[in-house]
Amino acid sequence: MRCIRAIILFLITINLFNCSKKNNTKSLRIVSLSPAMTEIIFALGGEHYLVGTTTFCTYPEAAKKTYKVGDFSHPSLERILAQKPSLVVVNPPEQNHIIRELKKLKIPLFISQPRCIEDIYKEISEIGHIIKKEDQADSLVNFMKNNLKPIKKDKIKTVYVELSSRPLITVGQKSFLNELISLTGGKNIFTDIKKAYPIVTQEEIIRRNPDIVILLHPGNIKDRLGWQKLEAVKRKQVYKNLNPDILLRPGPRLVQGYNKLKKILSE
Amino acid sequence: MNKTLFVVILFILAVVLSLLVGPAQLNNQILQLRISRAVLGIFAGGILAFCGGILQGLFGNPLVEPYTLGAASGAALGGSIGVLVFGTVSPFLAFLGASGVGFFVYTIARLEGGLFRDRLILAGVVMSFLCSSLVMIIMVMGGKELYEILYLLMGYLGIIINTTNRILIIFLIIISLATVIFLYRFHRELDIISQGMETAAGLGIDIQKFSLIIFFATSLIIGFTVSIVGAIGFVGLIIPHIARLLFGPKHLYNLPASFILGGTFLLLADTLSRIITVYELPVGVVTSLIGVPFFIYLYKK
Numbered sequence: 329m330r331c332i333r334a335i336i337l338f339l340i341t342i343n344l345f346n347c348s349k350k351n352n353t354k355s356l357r358i359v360s361l362s363p364a365m366t367e368i369i370f371a372l373g374g375e376h377y378l379v380g381t382t383t384f385c386t387y388p389e390a391a392k393k394t395y396k397v398g399d400f401s402h403p404s405l406e407r408i409l410a411q412k413p414s415l416v417v418v419n420p421p422e423q424n425h426i427i428r429e430l431k432k433l434k435i436p437l438f439i440s441q442p443r444c445i446e447d448i449y450k451e452i453s454e455i456g457h458i459i460k461k462e463d464q465a466d467s468l469v470n471f472m473k474n475n476l477k478p479i480k481k482d483k484i485k486t487v488y489v490e491l492s493s494r495p496l497i498t499v500g501q502k503s504f505l506n507e508l509i510s511l512t513g514g515k516n517i518f519t520d521i522k523k524a525y526p527i528v529t530q531e532e533i534i535r536r537n538p539d540i541v542i543l544l545h546p547g548n549i550k551d552r553l554g555w556q557k558l559e560a561v562k563r564k565q566v567y568k569n570l571n572p573d574i575l576l577r578p579g580p581r582l583v584q585g586y587n588k589l590k591k592i593l594s595e
Numbered sequence: 596m597n598k599t600l601f602v603v604i605l606f607i608l609a610v611v612l613s614l615l616v617g618p619a620q621l622n623n624q625i626l627q628l629r630i631s632r633a634v635l636g637i638f639a640g641g642i643l644a645f646c647g648g649i650l651q652g653l654f655g656n657p658l659v660e661p662y663t664l665g666a667a668s669g670a671a672l673g674g675s676i677g678v679l680v681f682g683t684v685s686p687f688l689a690f691l692g693a694s695g696v697g698f699f700v701y702t703i704a705r706l707e708g709g710l711f712r713d714r715l716i717l718a719g720v721v722m723s724f725l726c727s728s729l730v731m732i733i734m735v736m737g738g739k740e741l742y743e744i745l746y747l748l749m750g751y752l753g754i755i756i757n758t759t760n761r762i763l764i765i766f767l768i769i770i771s772l773a774t775v776i777f778l779y780r781f782h783r784e785l786d787i788i789s790q791g792m793e794t795a796a797g798l799g800i801d802i803q804k805f806s807l808i809i810f811f812a813t814s815l816i817i818g819f820t821v822s823i824v825g826a827i828g829f830v831g832l833i834i835p836h837i838a839r840l841l842f843g844p845k846h847l848y849n850l851p852a853s854f855i856l857g858g859t860f861l862l863l864a865d866t867l868s869r870i871i872t873v874y875e876l877p878v879g880v881v882t883s884l885i886g887v888p889f890f891i892y893l894y895k896k
Contacts, residue, residue: 399736402736492683492743493683493755494684494751494754495742495743495746495751495753495875496753496755496875518873521873526874527742527746527874528875529753529869529874529875530628530753531617531618531619531625531869532618532873534624534625534628535618535619545683546683547683549755552755553624553627553756553757553761554624554628555624556624
């Protein structure tokens with residue numbers, strides 16, 4: 329499957345390269361439905377090509393002022409078309425319905441679907457090529473590569489991440505945070521679950537007894553019944569109110585998330 | 596009386612199972628957690644089935660369930676607004692939603708003359724539709740909030756027992772015990788009304804007033820229950836039927852049976868939802884999945 333996806337992505341990209349060769353970059357009009365890609369385009373200095381983003385694209389500050397075509401999972405086709413895009417950056421599978429429509433209209437697509445950090449580097453290079461910012465793309469990739477090096481630890485600490493407390497949503501194998509945790513020398517307690525954001529039971533969390541708890545929401549676990557004997561609570565390794573975007577969004581800010589995690593895991 | 600024994604044994608079995616079975620090793624902390632969860636399950640299931648039984652009796656309609664009068668959709672709306680505003684389901688807003696919708700249903704039902712009882716159902720259904728569409732708007736707008744609303748709509752017993760929730764559960768027990776005992780005293784009137792309105796009127800029962808009392812009392816505890824555990828389906832609709840199949844039409848017997856069977860059934864469903872996968876399934880999904888085949892089997896017998 330992965331191989332097929334890679335080939336498809338490759339073909340699409342080649343297609344895009346051809347498009348971008350035909351049209352010069354002056355006529356490039358990009359609508360980005362991917363918050364991470366919006367961040368990348370801004371980081372590469374290509375924001376003047378952006379003619380539309382989603383309401384989820386809130387970073388950097390200037391991204392908030394771009395024309396909004398809808399939210400992440402329900403962008404409006406009409407608003408996208410109104411911007412006369414020459415390229416639409418899309419995120420399957422959440423946006424599959426809109427991708428289908430855009431394909432019918434033969435609008436060139438950049439399908440962003442990174443599965444791992446290595447994929448992000450590839451996508452940065454690809455979009456860098458399209459917006460003719462190859463040098464910036466190379467230096468961004470190098471910067472990320474240098475700052476996202478795997479750390480070896482003698483004792484591997486186990487980590488539980490909570491995205492929501494009702495229901496209890498955590499991160500599984502297919503999330504970037506899972507990879508980031510192992511990169512910084514820790515182990516996600518739900519790394520065996522193949523989904524990206526699984527809903528888990530309280531008992532399962534207590535049974536797996538994490539050394540560190542990270543809450544990505546404003547709640548806390550001080551007064552939770554049954555949680556007080558967790559290693560993380562006993563050793564006061566509960567971290568609250570972290571910005572989920574730096575840990576979950578497959579963009580340049582993963583470096584911030586990595587540094588934050590590194591600090592947490594070395595405490 | 597064989598049946599009573601059967602129901603009691605089933606209940607004890609469900610309690611023991613829910614305390615002993617689960618993914619984690621049984622220790623003091625886990626036991627506390629499971630006890631709280633079992634108490635919540637017994638009361639939520641009991642209240643839903645009990646109110647379902649009363650409302651089916653009052654309206655003489657086997658398709659009425661605790662949510663027909665709008666309390667659940669009101670709670671779902673309030674809870675969803677809480678998700679939007681505070682980022683998490685707020686039981687207080689959910690209860691506010693349930694009471695608000697209850698008030699609207701009451702006002703609509705009183706708008707014109709005619710029998711209050713019959714207008715209640717219509718008003719409840721109409722308000723439910725309105726709330727559902729508002730909830731849908733919020734769901735369409737939301738990202739990860741979607742799950743929180745979904746679990747509120749499907750029912751979820753795996754809530755975290757923190758200080759707030761502990762107080763809510765204690766409140767739930769007190770309010771529901773008081774209301775259940777209060778409503779149970781009307782079992783004779785319910786028997787008469789379910790035999791026919793003319794008989795009831797002939798025997799001097801003030802149906803307007805009686806419907807009003809039942810409407811307010813059931814809306815109060817259903818709204819409260821739904822605010823905590825979400826709109827768990829099936830229990831309030833089918834358990835009263837099973838209680839009637841086993842114990843006959845007399846509310847003196849079938850109402851307490853509904854309560855116990857409702858609690859038993861929800862406990863069993865919750866135990867299952869906890870052990871099938873490492874994922875937490877919404878308990879409302881499990882209640883329907885195991886409840887429907889069981890009901891068909893019982894009905895055939």
